Amino acid sequence: MTSGESEFVEEMGQYLAGLGMTPMAGRMWGWLLICDPPEQTAADIAEALNASRGAISGTARLLATSGLIRRGTRRGDRREYFSAPPEALDSLLGSAAAIYHHMRAIAERGLHAIADRPAESKARLQEFYDVMGFVEREVPRVIAQFLRERSEGKA
Protein backbone atom coordinates (compact mmCIF):
# COMPACT_ATOMS: atom_id res chain seq x y z
CA MET A 1 0.00 0.00 0.00
CA THR A 2 1.45 3.35 -1.02
CA SER A 3 1.37 6.30 1.35
CA GLY A 4 -1.38 7.93 -0.67
CA GLU A 5 -3.50 4.83 -0.45
CA SER A 6 -2.80 4.58 3.25
CA GLU A 7 -3.93 8.16 3.72
CA PHE A 8 -7.14 7.47 1.88
CA VAL A 9 -7.86 4.39 3.96
CA GLU A 10 -7.13 6.16 7.21
CA GLU A 11 -9.14 9.22 6.25
CA MET A 12 -12.12 7.07 5.40
CA GLY A 13 -11.73 5.29 8.72
CA GLN A 14 -11.64 8.47 10.73
CA TYR A 15 -14.54 10.04 8.90
CA LEU A 16 -16.88 7.08 9.10
CA ALA A 17 -15.92 6.68 12.75
CA GLY A 18 -17.20 10.19 13.31
CA LEU A 19 -20.51 9.14 11.80
CA GLY A 20 -21.08 6.34 14.26
CA MET A 21 -19.19 3.50 12.60
CA THR A 22 -15.88 2.22 13.93
CA PRO A 23 -12.56 3.38 12.48
CA MET A 24 -11.83 -0.18 11.44
CA ALA A 25 -15.09 -0.40 9.49
CA GLY A 26 -14.18 2.74 7.58
CA ARG A 27 -10.66 1.53 6.90
CA MET A 28 -11.86 -1.85 5.71
CA TRP A 29 -14.48 -0.36 3.43
CA GLY A 30 -11.99 2.14 2.07
CA TRP A 31 -9.41 -0.56 1.45
CA LEU A 32 -11.91 -2.74 -0.37
CA LEU A 33 -12.64 0.19 -2.66
CA ILE A 34 -9.05 0.44 -3.87
CA CYS A 35 -7.39 -2.91 -3.26
CA ASP A 36 -6.02 -5.12 -5.99
CA PRO A 37 -7.21 -7.76 -6.48
CA PRO A 38 -10.68 -6.55 -5.50
CA GLU A 39 -11.42 -9.71 -3.55
CA GLN A 40 -9.37 -10.17 -0.41
CA THR A 41 -9.12 -12.72 2.35
CA ALA A 42 -9.30 -11.79 6.01
CA ALA A 43 -5.57 -12.39 6.22
CA ASP A 44 -4.92 -10.01 3.32
CA ILE A 45 -6.96 -7.29 4.94
CA ALA A 46 -5.49 -7.81 8.39
CA GLU A 47 -2.02 -7.42 6.95
CA ALA A 48 -2.88 -4.38 4.83
CA LEU A 49 -4.49 -2.57 7.75
CA ASN A 50 -2.13 -3.79 10.45
CA ALA A 51 -5.11 -5.10 12.36
CA SER A 52 -5.84 -8.24 14.33
CA ARG A 53 -7.83 -11.08 12.81
CA GLY A 54 -10.42 -10.63 15.51
CA ALA A 55 -11.07 -7.07 14.48
CA ILE A 56 -11.44 -8.10 10.84
CA SER A 57 -13.88 -10.83 11.76
CA GLY A 58 -16.13 -8.57 13.80
CA THR A 59 -15.96 -5.71 11.36
CA ALA A 60 -16.69 -7.98 8.42
CA ARG A 61 -19.87 -9.16 10.08
CA LEU A 62 -20.90 -5.58 10.71
CA LEU A 63 -20.26 -4.44 7.17
CA ALA A 64 -21.85 -7.52 5.63
CA THR A 65 -24.98 -7.15 7.75
CA SER A 66 -25.48 -3.61 6.58
CA GLY A 67 -24.86 -4.65 2.99
CA LEU A 68 -21.66 -2.71 2.47
CA ILE A 69 -19.48 -5.68 1.64
CA ARG A 70 -20.00 -9.11 0.14
CA ARG A 71 -18.58 -12.32 1.54
CA GLY A 72 -17.75 -14.94 -1.06
CA THR A 73 -16.31 -18.43 -1.00
CA ARG A 74 -14.61 -20.60 -3.61
CA ARG A 75 -14.78 -24.32 -4.06
CA GLY A 76 -11.89 -26.12 -2.47
CA ASP A 77 -10.83 -23.02 -0.54
CA ARG A 78 -11.98 -22.54 2.99
CA ARG A 79 -11.03 -18.90 3.02
CA GLU A 80 -13.63 -16.20 2.61
CA TYR A 81 -13.14 -13.46 0.07
CA PHE A 82 -14.43 -9.99 0.85
CA SER A 83 -15.25 -7.32 -1.68
CA ALA A 84 -17.11 -4.04 -2.08
CA PRO A 85 -19.86 -4.82 -4.58
CA PRO A 86 -21.65 -2.17 -6.67
CA GLU A 87 -24.85 -2.72 -4.68
CA ALA A 88 -23.03 -1.43 -1.63
CA LEU A 89 -23.73 2.10 -2.76
CA ASP A 90 -27.45 1.38 -2.67
CA SER A 91 -27.08 0.21 0.90
CA LEU A 92 -25.02 3.24 1.82
CA LEU A 93 -27.57 5.66 0.42
CA GLY A 94 -30.37 3.60 1.86
CA SER A 95 -29.00 3.82 5.37
CA ALA A 96 -28.66 7.56 4.93
CA ALA A 97 -32.33 7.71 4.05
CA ALA A 98 -33.11 5.56 7.06
CA ILE A 99 -31.77 8.33 9.27
CA TYR A 100 -34.52 10.65 8.10
CA HIS A 101 -37.07 7.96 8.70
CA HIS A 102 -35.84 7.37 12.22
CA MET A 103 -35.85 11.06 13.01
CA ARG A 104 -39.38 11.42 11.80
CA ALA A 105 -40.37 8.48 13.99
CA ILE A 106 -38.80 10.11 17.04
CA ALA A 107 -40.56 13.37 16.25
CA GLU A 108 -43.82 11.50 15.91
CA ARG A 109 -43.54 10.02 19.38
CA GLY A 110 -42.61 13.46 20.66
CA LEU A 111 -45.71 14.98 19.09
CA HIS A 112 -47.77 12.32 20.76
CA ALA A 113 -46.19 13.15 24.10
CA ILE A 114 -47.22 16.81 23.81
CA ALA A 115 -50.52 16.23 22.03
CA ASP A 116 -52.52 18.18 24.62
CA ARG A 117 -50.58 21.40 24.13
CA PRO A 118 -51.90 24.32 22.09
CA ALA A 119 -50.92 24.19 18.42
CA GLU A 120 -48.61 27.15 18.87
CA SER A 121 -46.51 25.21 21.33
CA LYS A 122 -46.26 22.22 19.04
CA ALA A 123 -45.25 24.21 15.96
CA ARG A 124 -41.50 23.70 16.26
CA LEU A 125 -41.65 19.95 16.58
CA GLN A 126 -44.40 19.78 13.98
CA GLU A 127 -42.22 21.53 11.45
CA PHE A 128 -39.34 19.23 12.24
CA TYR A 129 -41.66 16.30 11.69
CA ASP A 130 -42.90 17.69 8.38
CA VAL A 131 -39.44 18.38 7.01
CA MET A 132 -38.18 14.92 7.95
CA GLY A 133 -41.22 13.38 6.33
CA PHE A 134 -40.59 15.26 3.12
CA VAL A 135 -36.93 14.37 2.96
CA GLU A 136 -37.69 10.77 3.80
CA ARG A 137 -39.98 10.62 0.79
CA GLU A 138 -38.05 12.67 -1.75
CA VAL A 139 -34.41 11.82 -1.23
CA PRO A 140 -34.78 8.11 -1.99
CA ARG A 141 -36.81 9.03 -5.04
CA VAL A 142 -34.00 11.19 -6.42
CA ILE A 143 -31.42 8.54 -5.61
CA ALA A 144 -33.45 5.80 -7.26
CA GLN A 145 -33.80 7.89 -10.35
CA PHE A 146 -30.07 8.44 -10.51
CA LEU A 147 -29.29 4.77 -10.09
CA ARG A 148 -31.81 3.89 -12.78
CA GLU A 149 -30.39 6.38 -15.24
CA ARG A 150 -26.89 5.24 -14.49
CA SER A 151 -27.59 1.56 -15.03
CA GLU A 152 -29.39 2.37 -18.27
CA GLY A 153 -26.47 4.41 -19.45
CA LYS A 154 -24.16 1.51 -18.74
CA ALA A 155 -26.28 -1.13 -20.44
Next chain:
Amino acid sequence: MTSGESEFVEEMGQYLAGLGMTPMAGRMWGWLLICDPPEQTAADIAEALNASRGAISGTARLLATSGLIRRGTRRGDRREYFSAPPEALDSLLGSAAAIYHHMRAIAERGLHAIADRPAESKARLQEFYDVMGFVEREVPRVIAQFLRERSEGKA
Protein backbone atom coordinates in the same frame (compact mmCIF):
# COMPACT_ATOMS: atom_id res chain seq x y z
CA MET B 1 -41.31 17.51 32.17
CA THR B 2 -43.71 14.62 31.73
CA SER B 3 -42.43 11.10 31.24
CA GLY B 4 -43.39 11.19 27.57
CA GLU B 5 -41.43 14.38 27.07
CA SER B 6 -38.50 12.91 28.93
CA GLU B 7 -38.55 9.87 26.68
CA PHE B 8 -38.53 12.06 23.61
CA VAL B 9 -35.60 14.10 24.89
CA GLU B 10 -33.61 11.03 25.84
CA GLU B 11 -34.35 9.26 22.59
CA MET B 12 -33.20 12.26 20.61
CA GLY B 13 -30.06 12.37 22.72
CA GLN B 14 -29.24 8.76 22.14
CA TYR B 15 -29.94 8.87 18.45
CA LEU B 16 -27.94 11.98 17.69
CA ALA B 17 -25.13 10.61 19.83
CA GLY B 18 -25.07 7.63 17.51
CA LEU B 19 -24.59 10.01 14.59
CA GLY B 20 -21.49 11.61 16.01
CA MET B 21 -22.99 14.29 18.23
CA THR B 22 -22.95 14.03 22.00
CA PRO B 23 -25.96 12.74 23.94
CA MET B 24 -26.21 16.08 25.67
CA ALA B 25 -26.39 17.92 22.36
CA GLY B 26 -29.28 15.72 21.28
CA ARG B 27 -31.08 16.13 24.57
CA MET B 28 -30.67 19.89 24.53
CA TRP B 29 -31.86 20.19 20.96
CA GLY B 30 -34.80 17.92 21.68
CA TRP B 31 -35.73 19.85 24.77
CA LEU B 32 -35.61 23.16 22.92
CA LEU B 33 -38.04 21.71 20.37
CA ILE B 34 -40.73 21.05 22.97
CA CYS B 35 -40.04 23.31 25.96
CA ASP B 36 -42.41 25.98 27.14
CA PRO B 37 -41.58 28.81 27.03
CA PRO B 38 -39.53 28.26 23.88
CA GLU B 39 -36.70 30.44 25.14
CA GLN B 40 -34.80 29.04 28.10
CA THR B 41 -31.86 30.08 30.21
CA ALA B 42 -28.87 27.85 30.83
CA ALA B 43 -30.18 27.31 34.35
CA ASP B 44 -33.59 26.24 33.03
CA ILE B 45 -32.02 23.71 30.69
CA ALA B 46 -29.58 22.38 33.26
CA GLU B 47 -32.45 21.73 35.63
CA ALA B 48 -34.68 20.14 32.99
CA LEU B 49 -31.95 17.79 31.80
CA ASN B 50 -30.35 17.16 35.20
CA ALA B 51 -27.05 18.32 33.77
CA SER B 52 -24.21 20.46 35.02
CA ARG B 53 -23.84 24.09 33.97
CA GLY B 54 -20.52 23.23 32.42
CA ALA B 55 -22.08 20.68 30.12
CA ILE B 56 -24.76 23.16 29.04
CA SER B 57 -22.17 25.80 28.33
CA GLY B 58 -20.04 23.57 26.14
CA THR B 59 -22.98 22.02 24.35
CA ALA B 60 -24.56 25.41 23.73
CA ARG B 61 -21.42 26.58 22.01
CA LEU B 62 -21.38 23.47 19.87
CA LEU B 63 -25.01 23.77 18.83
CA ALA B 64 -24.80 27.49 18.25
CA THR B 65 -21.70 27.15 16.07
CA SER B 66 -23.44 24.64 13.85
CA GLY B 67 -26.52 26.86 13.68
CA LEU B 68 -28.88 24.53 15.47
CA ILE B 69 -29.77 26.90 18.29
CA ARG B 70 -29.90 30.64 18.73
CA ARG B 71 -28.48 32.53 21.68
CA GLY B 72 -30.37 35.66 22.64
CA THR B 73 -30.06 38.33 25.32
CA ARG B 74 -32.47 40.83 26.83
CA ARG B 75 -31.80 44.34 28.05
CA GLY B 76 -31.24 44.49 31.76
CA ASP B 77 -30.87 40.71 32.02
CA ARG B 78 -27.45 39.21 31.91
CA ARG B 79 -28.78 35.73 31.28
CA GLU B 80 -28.69 34.20 27.86
CA TYR B 81 -31.81 32.71 26.35
CA PHE B 82 -31.50 29.68 24.08
CA SER B 83 -34.03 28.59 21.51
CA ALA B 84 -34.43 26.37 18.45
CA PRO B 85 -35.14 28.79 15.59
CA PRO B 86 -36.85 27.79 12.33
CA GLU B 87 -33.58 28.27 10.43
CA ALA B 88 -32.15 25.42 12.47
CA LEU B 89 -33.74 22.97 10.09
CA ASP B 90 -31.82 24.50 7.22
CA SER B 91 -28.62 24.00 9.16
CA LEU B 92 -29.55 20.45 10.00
CA LEU B 93 -30.25 19.52 6.41
CA GLY B 94 -27.22 21.48 5.30
CA SER B 95 -24.90 19.51 7.53
CA ALA B 96 -26.40 16.32 6.18
CA ALA B 97 -25.55 17.49 2.70
CA ALA B 98 -22.06 18.36 3.89
CA ILE B 99 -21.49 14.70 4.62
CA TYR B 100 -21.87 13.85 0.95
CA HIS B 101 -19.54 16.66 0.05
CA HIS B 102 -16.90 15.44 2.48
CA MET B 103 -17.17 11.88 1.22
CA ARG B 104 -16.74 13.00 -2.34
CA ALA B 105 -13.66 14.96 -1.29
CA ILE B 106 -12.16 11.90 0.35
CA ALA B 107 -12.90 9.82 -2.73
CA GLU B 108 -11.29 12.47 -4.88
CA ARG B 109 -8.04 12.30 -2.93
CA GLY B 110 -8.24 8.52 -3.13
CA LEU B 111 -8.60 8.64 -6.89
CA HIS B 112 -5.57 10.84 -7.07
CA ALA B 113 -3.62 8.34 -4.99
CA ILE B 114 -4.36 5.54 -7.44
CA ALA B 115 -4.29 7.64 -10.61
CA ASP B 116 -1.70 5.45 -12.30
CA ARG B 117 -3.80 2.30 -12.11
CA PRO B 118 -5.74 0.93 -15.07
CA ALA B 119 -9.29 2.26 -15.33
CA GLU B 120 -10.69 -1.13 -14.42
CA SER B 121 -8.99 -1.01 -11.05
CA LYS B 122 -10.30 2.48 -10.33
CA ALA B 123 -13.89 1.70 -11.26
CA ARG B 124 -15.17 1.02 -7.74
CA LEU B 125 -13.85 4.22 -6.24
CA GLN B 126 -14.82 6.14 -9.36
CA GLU B 127 -18.41 5.05 -9.01
CA PHE B 128 -18.42 5.98 -5.34
CA TYR B 129 -17.10 9.39 -6.32
CA ASP B 130 -19.76 9.83 -9.00
CA VAL B 131 -22.64 8.86 -6.74
CA MET B 132 -21.49 11.17 -3.96
CA GLY B 133 -21.14 13.98 -6.45
CA PHE B 134 -24.65 13.46 -7.72
CA VAL B 135 -26.18 13.34 -4.25
CA GLU B 136 -24.20 16.35 -3.18
CA ARG B 137 -25.71 18.30 -6.06
CA GLU B 138 -29.27 17.01 -6.06
CA VAL B 139 -30.24 16.60 -2.43
CA PRO B 140 -29.75 20.26 -1.50
CA ARG B 141 -31.72 21.19 -4.61
CA VAL B 142 -34.68 19.10 -3.49
CA ILE B 143 -34.48 20.48 0.02
CA ALA B 144 -34.28 24.04 -1.19
CA GLN B 145 -37.32 23.48 -3.33
CA PHE B 146 -39.25 22.14 -0.38
CA LEU B 147 -38.29 25.04 1.87
CA ARG B 148 -39.28 27.49 -0.85
CA GLU B 149 -42.66 25.88 -1.39
CA ARG B 150 -43.26 25.71 2.31
CA SER B 151 -42.46 29.36 2.99
CA GLU B 152 -44.69 30.36 0.06
CA GLY B 153 -47.50 28.28 1.42
CA LYS B 154 -47.15 29.94 4.77
CA ALA B 155 -46.97 33.51 3.45
Next chain:
DNA sequence: CGGAAGTTTCAGTCAATGCTGAATAATGAG
Protein backbone atom coordinates in the same frame (compact mmCIF):
# COMPACT_ATOMS: atom_id res chain seq x y z
C1' DC C 1 -15.55 50.51 43.67
C1' DG C 2 -17.43 46.33 45.82
C1' DG C 3 -20.39 42.64 45.34
C1' DA C 4 -23.82 39.63 43.33
C1' DA C 5 -25.43 36.90 39.52
C1' DG C 6 -24.20 34.44 35.56
C1' DT C 7 -21.02 32.19 32.37
C1' DT C 8 -16.99 29.85 30.88
C1' DT C 9 -13.01 27.09 31.51
C1' DC C 10 -10.61 23.10 32.80
C1' DA C 11 -8.66 19.37 35.48
C1' DG C 12 -10.39 15.04 37.05
C1' DT C 13 -13.52 11.05 37.01
C1' DC C 14 -15.92 7.54 35.16
C1' DA C 15 -18.17 4.81 31.76
C1' DA C 16 -18.15 3.24 27.13
C1' DT C 17 -16.02 0.77 23.57
C1' DG C 18 -12.73 -0.45 19.92
C1' DC C 19 -8.97 -3.40 19.44
C1' DT C 20 -5.80 -7.21 20.63
C1' DG C 21 -4.52 -11.86 21.20
C1' DA C 22 -5.24 -16.28 22.80
C1' DA C 23 -8.47 -19.91 23.29
C1' DT C 24 -12.24 -22.25 20.93
C1' DA C 25 -14.86 -23.90 17.12
C1' DA C 26 -15.45 -25.09 12.40
C1' DT C 27 -14.00 -26.95 7.89
C1' DG C 28 -11.75 -29.37 4.34
C1' DA C 29 -7.51 -32.47 3.04
C1' DG C 30 -5.10 -36.68 3.43
Next chain:
DNA sequence: CTCATTATTCAGCATTGACTGAAACTTCCG
Protein backbone atom coordinates in the same frame (compact mmCIF):
# COMPACT_ATOMS: atom_id res chain seq x y z
C1' DC D 1 -10.37 -40.10 11.84
C1' DT D 2 -6.81 -36.88 12.45
C1' DC D 3 -4.42 -32.98 11.31
C1' DA D 4 -3.71 -28.44 9.46
C1' DT D 5 -5.74 -24.24 8.37
C1' DT D 6 -9.08 -20.71 8.78
C1' DA D 7 -12.78 -18.31 11.27
C1' DT D 8 -15.01 -16.77 15.49
C1' DT D 9 -15.50 -15.62 20.17
C1' DC D 10 -14.44 -13.24 24.24
C1' DA D 11 -11.98 -11.57 28.31
C1' DG D 12 -8.85 -7.88 29.12
C1' DC D 13 -6.50 -3.62 28.00
C1' DA D 14 -6.07 0.89 26.74
C1' DT D 15 -7.96 4.78 24.92
C1' DT D 16 -11.28 8.00 24.28
C1' DG D 17 -14.36 11.41 25.49
C1' DA D 18 -18.57 13.10 27.81
C1' DC D 19 -19.84 14.97 32.01
C1' DT D 20 -19.08 17.02 36.68
C1' DG D 21 -17.91 20.53 39.83
C1' DA D 22 -15.06 24.01 41.43
C1' DA D 23 -12.37 27.95 40.32
C1' DA D 24 -11.71 31.92 37.36
C1' DC D 25 -13.69 35.33 34.71
C1' DT D 26 -17.17 38.71 33.12
C1' DT D 27 -20.81 41.86 33.53
C1' DC D 28 -24.13 44.67 35.61
C1' DC D 29 -26.23 46.98 39.74
C1' DG D 30 -26.11 49.69 43.90
